[in-house]
Amino acid sequence: MAKIADLEERLRQNSGNSSRPPSSDPPSLKRKPKKPRSGRKPGGQPGHEAHFRPLVPVEQVDHVTPVHPKSCTNCGSKHLVDSGSIPDRHQVTELPEVKAKVTETQLFSDICLDCGATVRAELPSGVPAGCFGPRLQAFVATCRGVYHLSVRAIIALMRDTYGVEMSEGSVIACQDAASNAVQAPVAEAYAYVQAQPVANADETSWPQGNRRKGWLWVAVTPLVTVFLIHLRRGAVAAKALLAEFNGILTTDRWKGYLDWALNTRQLCWAHLKRDFAKIAERQGISRRIGKALIKEEKLLFRWWHKLHRGEISRSTFQRYVSPLRERVRDLLSQGTEARNKKTAGTCRDLLKLFPAMWTFVYVEGVEPTNNAAERALRPAVLWRKNSFGTQSEAGSRFVERILTVAETLRQQGRNVLQYMTAAIQAALDGTTAPSLLPSVGMEAHAKIRA
Numbered sequence: 001m002a003k004i005a006d007l008e009e010r011l012r013q014n015s016g017n018s019s020r021p022p023s024s025d026p027p028s029l030k031r032k033p034k035k036p037r038s039g040r041k042p043g044g045q046p047g048h049e050a051h052f053r054p055l056v057p058v059e060q061v062d063h064v065t066p067v068h069p070k071s072c073t074n075c076g077s078k079h080l081v082d083s084g085s086i087p088d089r090h091q092v093t094e095l096p097e098v099k100a101k102v103t104e105t106q107l108f109s110d111i112c113l114d115c116g117a118t119v120r121a122e123l124p125s126g127v128p129a130g131c132f133g134p135r136l137q138a139f140v141a142t143c144r145g146v147y148h149l150s151v152r153a154i155i156a157l158m159r160d161t162y163g164v165e166m167s168e169g170s171v172i173a174c175q176d177a178a179s180n181a182v183q184a185p186v187a188e189a190y191a192y193v194q195a196q197p198v199a200n201a202d203e204t205s206w207p208q209g210n211r212r213k214g215w216l217w218v219a220v221t222p223l224v225t226v227f228l229i230h231l232r233r234g235a236v237a238a239k240a241l242l243a244e245f246n247g248i249l250t251t252d253r254w255k256g257y258l259d260w261a262l263n264t265r266q267l268c269w270a271h272l273k274r275d276f277a278k279i280a281e282r283q284g285i286s287r288r289i290g291k292a293l294i295k296e297e298k299l300l301f302r303w304w305h306k307l308h309r310g311e312i313s314r315s316t317f318q319r320y321v322s323p324l325r326e327r328v329r330d331l332l333s334q335g336t337e338a339r340n341k342k343t344a345g346t347c348r349d350l351l352k353l354f355p356a357m358w359t360f361v362y363v364e365g366v367e368p369t370n371n372a373a374e375r376a377l378r379p380a381v382l383w384r385k386n387s388f389g390t391q392s393e394a395g396s397r398f399v400e401r402i403l404t405v406a407e408t409l410r411q412q413g414r415n416v417l418q419y420m421t422a423a424i425q426a427a428l429d430g431t432t433a434p435s436l437l438p439s440v441g442m443e444a445h446a447k448i449r450a
Contacts, residue, residue: 055091100136100162126428132174134428136164138420140171141178145402146416148383178420179398181427182436186401189224189408189436194244196221198365201242201251202373203233204381207389208396214389216380216400217241220372223438225407227380229396235259248359248366250373253349265356268370272357273297275350279335279343286343289335296328304360304368314364321361329354376407408436 044050058064066087071078107121123129128137143149143157151171158164193199199219206216206229217228219241230237238256242249250266251257257265276297280290300321307317332354335347350357360366380403390396409416423433 055089058089061091098162100164103133125430126425128428130173130177132170134424135421137174137177137424138417140166140174141398141402141420142417144171144175145178145398146406148379148386150386175398176394177427178424179394179401181423181433182401182405182420183397185423185433185436186226186404189404190226191244192224192437193219193221193226194242196224196245197247198363199242199245199247199249200367200370200373201238201249201257202370202377203237203254203256204377204384206380206384206396206399208393209391214396216377216384218373218376218380218403219245220376220407223408223411224436225376225404225411227400227403227407229390229400248363250360250367250370252370253353262353262355263359265353266359266366266368267353267356268368269297269301269357270369270371272350275346279346282340282343284340285334285338286340289331289338289343289347292331293328296324296331300324301368318361321358325358325361328357379403405436412438 068082069080072080105123105127107123109118109120111118128134132140140154140158143154144151149157151168154171155166155168158166199221201217201219203215203217206214208214208229208231212231214229214231215233215237217230217237217240219226226241228237228241230240233254234256235258239259246264248264248266249257249260250268252268252271273294276290276293278290279286280294281287282290303312303317303320306312307314312320329351332347332351336344336351338344338347360368380399383399390399405419406416409419419434426433
């Protein structure tokens with residue numbers, strides 16, 4: 001009977017009671033009913049404020065064509081004179097026809113008059129040794145690591161858009177050049193994350209090579225996010241990502257984070273909600289306990305949202321949570337006595353981690369969920385589904401570095417292509433690449449927002 005119950009529970013697994021994605025939910029799963037339709041037609045409603053594309057200032061327009069009427073629309077006369085009126089402005093934005101720019105550096109060989117040796121000139125500083133310039137390399141790396149195009153798709157894009165013929169090896173060479181160019185800024189970003197007071201961490205599978213299963217780890221702070229690909233998923237990998245981190249770490253219940261003290265952790269309540277839902281779907285005492293835990297979770301988040309909206313103070317929120325916390329502890333204690341071994345095991349595990357469930361109540365800046373880390377991983381998961389991971393360690397280094405660059409610059413509102421071009425040019429010039437760290441103004445804004 002226990003085996004049958006276990007199999008039935010596996011069949012009931014969905015995105016609401018496990019870590020499975022919503023895309024894996026069966027068609028038979030009943031979702032929450034949507035809000036009833038208002039009866040209004042889709043689109044803008046009568047009387048709503050109109051929104052128009054803003055005009056570019058005339059001094060920034062590339063070409064202006066003045067047009068005067070050819071004849072009078074009233075009487076048909078062609079005898080018109082300029083009235084000095086302000087013209088109506090109509091702008092059309094168009095993409096220019098583009099063709100890659102090819103430059104040639106001619107290296108001559110001269111003869112030394114003193115010793116007779118033939119000396120060949122060397123490439124000037126800033127000129128790539130390969131066939132492609134820094135902007136082209138940056139564009140290829142951005143297409144690969146930000147927009148997740150395949151190598152063949154990039155080859156076709158470069159040929160169709162710029163008239164540039166590239167091989168698969170050329171695309172990989174551009175990828176490697178970009179990876180090397182941002183190595184130092186990414187290392188600086190790692191050090192920055194280690195020093196932050198709060199971070200969110202998560203991991204997902206990322207195959208490396210034909211037979212080696214790796215893991216993509218992420219650590220998210222308000223303005224800098226870093227990624228790491230490691231062949232292991234346990235504490236060794238977590239330490240590789242967050243070796244010097246001493247702040248509050250928000251995660252799920254994965255055992256790889258057990259080395260962090262409970263007073264420096266926050267468990268994700270989105271995961272806890274799914275645990276409670278799974279308990280509530282079982283028979284006997286499990287169902288009663290699970291439903292009661294879900295009720296407490298809903299009440300907790302009702303107060304949390306009121307705190308975020310400024311409707312209650314943090315001290316009031318803490319006062320409300322105090323008895324709720326004890327009720328949850330009592331329910332988990334009851335759950336350890338359940339006949340269902342999975343319910344009892346989950347409740348015992350949560351009691352061991354109990355202090356880490358409530359850190360967000362007492363420490364400002366800590367969120368009750370790990371949504372920030374899961375959002376950061378989502379583009380990488382889509383990339384993994386199309387690319388099936390990486391084939392080499394060099395490929396893995398490119399993935400973790402370009403993901404770090406892309407997500408960090410997105411958080412700061414900076415342009416990825418411009419940054420990558422500057423970084424690759426700096427590598428060619430032998431100078432320091434631009435930093436990924438936020439400015440002082442950005443950090444102050446992030447603190448206010450938190």
